[in-house]
Amino acid sequence: MARPLSEPDTDLLWSLTGVCFGYHQTPVLRDITLGLRSGRCTGILGPNGSGKTTVLDLLAGLHRPQSGAIEFQGRPLAAWPKKHLARLLALVPQDFMVGFGFSVREVVEMGLHPHLHRFAAPSRADLQLVDQALAATGIEALADRPVTRLSGGEKQRVAVARALAQRPAVLLLDEATSNLDIHHSLELLQLIRRRFEQQAMQVVAVMHDLNLAASFCDHLIFLKGGQVICQGPTDQVLTPATIQTVYGVEAEVTASAFTHCRQVSFRLPVAH
Amino acid sequence: MRRRALFVWMLPLAAALVFGVALSATLGFLEVSIPDVFAILFAKAHGQGPPAGIDPVAAAVVADVRLPRILAAVLVGGLLGVSGAVFQAILLNPLADSYTLGISTGAAFGASLVIVLQIFGLALPPGVTVPVFAFGGAAGTLAAVLFLAAGDRRLSSTSLILAGVIVSAILSAAIGLLKFLADEQVGLIVFWLMGSLAGASWMNILLLAPAALLGTLIAVYYSRDLNIMATGDRAATSLGVDIVRLRFVLLAVATLMTALAVSVSGIVGFVGLIVPHLLRHLSGPDNRTLIPLAFCTGGLLLLVADTLTRAVLPVEVPIGVLTALLGGPFFCVLFKKRQRDGATAF
Numbered sequence: 371m372a373r374p375l376s377e378p379d380t381d382l383l384w385s386l387t388g389v390c391f392g393y394h395q396t397p398v399l400r401d402i403t404l405g406l407r408s409g410r411c412t413g414i415l416g417p418n419g420s421g422k423t424t425v426l427d428l429l430a431g432l433h434r435p436q437s438g439a440i441e442f443q444g445r446p447l448a449a450w451p452k453k454h455l456a457r458l459l460a461l462v463p464q465d466f467m468v469g470f471g472f473s474v475r476e477v478v479e480m481g482l483h484p485h486l487h488r489f490a491a492p493s494r495a496d497l498q499l500v501d502q503a504l505a506a507t508g509i510e511a512l513a514d515r516p517v518t519r520l521s522g523g524e525k526q527r528v529a530v531a532r533a534l535a536q537r538p539a540v541l542l543l544d545e546a547t548s549n550l551d552i553h554h555s556l557e558l559l560q561l562i563r564r565r566f567e568q569q570a571m572q573v574v575a576v577m578h579d580l581n582l583a584a585s586f587c588d589h590l591i592f593l594k595g596g597q598v599i600c601q602g603p604t605d606q607v608l609t610p611a612t613i614q615t616v617y618g619v620e621a622e623v624t625a626s627a628f629t630h631c632r633q634v635s636f637r638l639p640v641a642h
Numbered sequence: 643m644r645r646r647a648l649f650v651w652m653l654p655l656a657a658a659l660v661f662g663v664a665l666s667a668t669l670g671f672l673e674v675s676i677p678d679v680f681a682i683l684f685a686k687a688h689g690q691g692p693p694a695g696i697d698p699v700a701a702a703v704v705a706d707v708r709l710p711r712i713l714a715a716v717l718v719g720g721l722l723g724v725s726g727a728v729f730q731a732i733l734l735n736p737l738a739d740s741y742t743l744g745i746s747t748g749a750a751f752g753a754s755l756v757i758v759l760q761i762f763g764l765a766l767p768p769g770v771t772v773p774v775f776a777f778g779g780a781a782g783t784l785a786a787v788l789f790l791a792a793g794d795r796r797l798s799s800t801s802l803i804l805a806g807v808i809v810s811a812i813l814s815a816a817i818g819l820l821k822f823l824a825d826e827q828v829g830l831i832v833f834w835l836m837g838s839l840a841g842a843s844w845m846n847i848l849l850l851a852p853a854a855l856l857g858t859l860i861a862v863y864y865s866r867d868l869n870i871m872a873t874g875d876r877a878a879t880s881l882g883v884d885i886v887r888l889r890f891v892l893l894a895v896a897t898l899m900t901a902l903a904v905s906v907s908g909i910v911g912f913v914g915l916i917v918p919h920l921l922r923h924l925s926g927p928d929n930r931t932l933i934p935l936a937f938c939t940g941g942l943l944l945l946v947a948d949t950l951t952r953a954v955l956p957v958e959v960p961i962g963v964l965t966a967l968l969g970g971p972f973f974c975v976l977f978k979k980r981q982r983d984g985a986t987a988f
Contacts, residue, residue: 427876430879430880431879432876432879432880452879452882452883452884453882454882455882456880456881456882457882459880460880461876461877461880463874463876463877463880466873466874466877467873467874468872468873468874469734469735469871469872469873469874470731470734470736470872470922470927471922471926471927472869472872472873472926472927472928473926476869476926476928477873480866480869480870480873480881481881483866483870483881483882483883484881484882488863488866529877532877536881542880
């Protein structure tokens with residue numbers, strides 16, 4: 371659908387133009403040009419070290435690109451005040467470590483931080499939001515436990531609960547299900563998907579598991595070696611050819627009548 | 643819940659502190675009753691002479707010798723408690739304090755240096771030299787530690803602690819050299835290094851009180867950000883916390899607080915380490931309650947220790963030695979108890 375140039379593109383969340391980034395002279399991302407739109411769950415996939423997490427950090431404004439430009443909602447990302455950005459974007463980091471024995475409820479309440487004045491106490495509505503986030507992620511029973519005593523999976527759900535309490539316009543997930551068993555993974559993704567469908571919370575998720583990505587994301591971006599290999603609607607880009615190029619494995623992609631999604635099975639290429 | 647925790651602990655602590663100050667002022671060579679202490683203090687505050695019916699000598703001792711020393715003990719203890727809480731929160735390390743970062747050692751080096759220079763005949767305006775140099779030593783050490791740790795742009799706690807340990811080791815050796823140079827007059831340095839509040843004056847209080855108030859207020863101002871920082875740099879940044887600025891500002895504030903305290907009292911160890919540690923155990927890790935409580939608890943602890951050495955023990959033991967002798971074993975017990983409880987983090 372072509373738009374006239376003069377009309378602002380309201381669906382466009384981020385636009386990245388020629389973005390390069392690296393740590394200590396080691397390039398991680400090379401010349402990334404991307405547009406991320408609202409109205410769809412976007413998955414970022416790729417092998418280890420392909421730069422997925424770095425892309426997410428750049429979107430969240432945690433790093434600045436060494437060259438190129440990133441705009442969020444039509445305005446350079448670096449020009450957004452940090453506190454304002456924190457009201458719109460919530461990040462669920464991959465391993466959520468808490469240094470001291472804060473209770474689960476205290477940690478989830480931290481999600482209110484960008485919305486509260488410095489000395490303001492949370493309102494009744496805010497606290498209800500915290501309760502809802504605890505309930506939605508199934509950790510109400512843990513509310514008074516110190517986070518330092520939780521398992522990896524429980525901690526991950528605390529991180530998601532905190533992000534939900536943050537009421538973001540966009541949720542950024544960094545392998546948020548990597549420590550969860552399949553039941554909790556599906557439950558969490560379903561919860562997030564429902565927020566997306568019912569409350570228009572946008573989602574950008576870095577994912578490892580192709581089958582979970584296929585069932586959760588409408589749009590996939592494949593990275594390899596710090597470059598975008600291909601992107602598009604899940605149905606179109608999740609193909610054996612893409613998987614072969616990106617991961618170097620042979621794959622069979624089928625439309626499952628059981629899950630109503632694309633499902634992938636893999637094997638290593640047979641040596642000839 | 644947090645407000646309740648603050649009141650539950652704060653009210654008794656504040657009451658104990660006020661009572662402790664009054665009680666401590668009655669103790670010593672001359673016996674004075676608590677109502678007389680308040681009468682003397684009231685008269686002093688209004689610039690009047692000693693109140694009628696009270697021995698003028700006792701009034702002078704209480705007003706000009708005991709009270710400044712007692713208040714200095716409270717303020718130094720409070721400053722060390724708050725700065726310890728801030729250091730631990732910033733470095734995400736329950737074992738961090740001004741020693742871990744080399745700041746106390748820096749202050750000790752500054753003080754030792756000027757004492758040795760004075761022994762060699764350097765003339766400096768009287769009264770300001772040792773505290774000013776102690777302060778300079780602490781600030782210089784922080785600058786060196788920040789410079790060493792800055793290679794990693796996020797000022798991560800690991801690099802800060804490593805840099806602190808390195809700088810501290812070098813400065814300890816330098817203090818050893820200064821002691822050697824001081825030769826027969828080494829006692830001057832040793833006395834200062836072991837800490838004492840015996841020389842505290844009302845001038846010291848005028849310096850310490852605003853610093854304690856301002857420093858504690860700044861720490862409380864940033865306490866919610868400090869809490870969030872405990873959940874990791876990425877998570878904190880995405881919640882809108884400017885972690886690098888926060889670390890920088892609070893390290894500077896906590897260093898200044900330590901430096902001021904040390905410049906008045908000499909080196910007093912273990913207060914900054916134990917107080918926040920103990921409070922986290924009792925009232926939880928929330929810095930919004932922890933920081934004000936750390937001030938009161940630190941103040942109370944040092945007041946008790948100083949009163950012990952001033953009025954109870956037969957000889958005046960250096961306060962730094964006393965806090966380490968009492969605090970060290972106590973810390974060991976706490977540490978073992980935490981291990982038995984199965985807590986790996988604090």
